[in-house]
Amino acid sequence: MAEHKKNLAILGSTGSIGTQSLEVLDLIPDKFNIIALSAGNNIELVSEQIKKYTPKIVCVKTKEAADKLKEKHINTKFVYGDSGLIEIANLPEVEMVLVAVSGKIGLKPTIQAIKNKKDIALANKETLVMAGDIVMKLAREYNVNILPVDSEHSAIFQCLSNRKEVKHLVITASGGPFRNSTLEEMKDANLDEALAHPRWKMGKKITVDSATLMNKGLEVIEAHHLFNFKYEDIKVILHPQSYIHSAVEYNDGSIIAQIGNPSMHIPIQYALTYPERIEGIETESFDFVKAAKFEFYEPDMVKFPSLALAFEAGKKGGTYPVCLNAANEEAVFAFLEKKIKFLEIYEITKKIFDEYTSIENATLEQILEEDEKIRVKTRQLISKMRAL
Numbered sequence: 001m002a003e004h005k006k007n008l009a010i011l012g013s014t015g016s017i018g019t020q021s022l023e024v025l026d027l028i029p030d031k032f033n034i035i036a037l038s039a040g041n042n043i044e045l046v047s048e049q050i051k052k053y054t055p056k057i058v059c060v061k062t063k064e065a066a067d068k069l070k071e072k073h074i075n076t077k078f079v080y081g082d083s084g085l086i087e088i089a090n091l092p093e094v095e096m097v098l099v100a101v102s103g104k105i106g107l108k109p110t111i112q113a114i115k116n117k118k119d120i121a122l123a124n125k126e127t128l129v130m131a132g133d134i135v136m137k138l139a140r141e142y143n144v145n146i147l148p149v150d151s152e153h154s155a156i157f158q159c160l161s162n163r164k165e166v167k168h169l170v171i172t173a174s175g176g177p178f179r180n181s182t183l184e185e186m187k188d189a190n191l192d193e194a195l196a197h198p199r200w201k202m203g204k205k206i207t208v209d210s211a212t213l214m215n216k217g218l219e220v221i222e223a224h225h226l227f228n229f230k231y232e233d234i235k236v237i238l239h240p241q242s243y244i245h246s247a248v249e250y251n252d253g254s255i256i257a258q259i260g261n262p263s264m265h266i267p268i269q270y271a272l273t274y275p276e277r278i279e280g281i282e283t284e285s286f287d288f289v290k291a292a293k294f295e296f297y298e299p300d301m302v303k304f305p306s307l308a309l310a311f312e313a314g315k316k317g318g319t320y321p322v323c324l325n326a327a328n329e330e331a332v333f334a335f336l337e338k339k340i341k342f343l344e345i346y347e348i349t350k351k352i353f354d355e356y357t358s359i360e361n362a363t364l365e366q367i368l369e370e371d372e373k374i375r376v377k378t379r380q381l382i383s384k385m386r387a388l
């Protein structure tokens, strides 16, 4: 009898994670049916993907884009916007949703998919930073697996066997392009320098976050929710080679780490095929001798204060992480548009954060309202700074 193929929806199929997940799926064609795809603005790429994968339904950002694609692909159903993503999360035949959109748009469809008892392969960290308590509670209630795609969380997921016997988590960070730069040099860092990540090729937002180490801060919050660890028990260590993707220290002093070449294909594939490990796209063995050097450093919180701010937001709880995420994202967008300088990303986020009053036990609606309020305030602050 033929093996059952899992029915998969990919949200954000045109992005860095989305395209790499399709590369993974190309090598394991017997395992999955691609039922749904979603894109934002990259209509050309999604059009090629539709030709190749013949999904039943595709979501794009706007009605115009949907109408245009419909002319070319008459057998595909097109939906658009937030409601289109929800429609995909509601499809009865979908068994797993890979959430690889960037930003807050991932949150609602993830929640909807959980409520429909679909397993989640989660790349979109904003979902857990904004609403980790709500999302994890729902996942338990609906008995749904949240399988981490983020490489550090995939590593921890693979190393955690008995949660009760673990002392702490060790999250590794490459240190980004400015690991060896001085604060003075970082002040004048331009966009190209911030986007020149030494290890990973990723979307622009997360690449800038990797340069400030805010990405690591968001990952600490993500790990807190995914694995239910106190912030005091989550350590961050710089490891420029990115061979150790993260580790877990047990009570007896044993450390179990997940090691491999830096490739997102591995965590993506493991999230998709869990609990199976199969031969897929990565066939080359890790060469210990060639790797030779594993270096480790303490993160410099003076050069990278965003990491400290993320720990603070996580520890304070309530909607502080929502504030951190929204203010940072708006500041990163402004940096990408060359409206502000690199170090101002942190300065703006910090100012908004310090003026913020958090809500305890916020509902999803309150979280989304707060998110919007903070974004407006951050954009106003940026306009004011630019007017000076």
Ligand code: NDP
Pocket (backbone or CB within 6 Å): 011, 012, 013, 014, 015, 016, 017, 018, 038, 039, 040, 041, 042, 043, 060, 061, 100, 101, 102, 103, 105, 123, 124, 125, 126, 149, 150, 151, 200, 201, 202, 203, 204, 205, 206, 264
């Ligand atoms: P990209 O920017 O490369 O891709 C984002 C995807 O989301 C694209 O498909 C994009 O569509 C879509 N998208 C963005 N905005 C919208 C919108 N408003 N409406 C509909 N679709 C939208 O990001 P990454 O792939 O790098 O990251 C995706 C997520 O995964 C992020 O949350 C990131 O933090 C996380 N992640 C990424 C890693 C990586 O290696 N890249 C590693 C770990 C986590 P389009 O391009 O068509 O506009």
Ligand code: MG
Pocket (backbone or CB within 6 Å): 150, 151, 152, 219
């Ligand atoms: Mg990561």
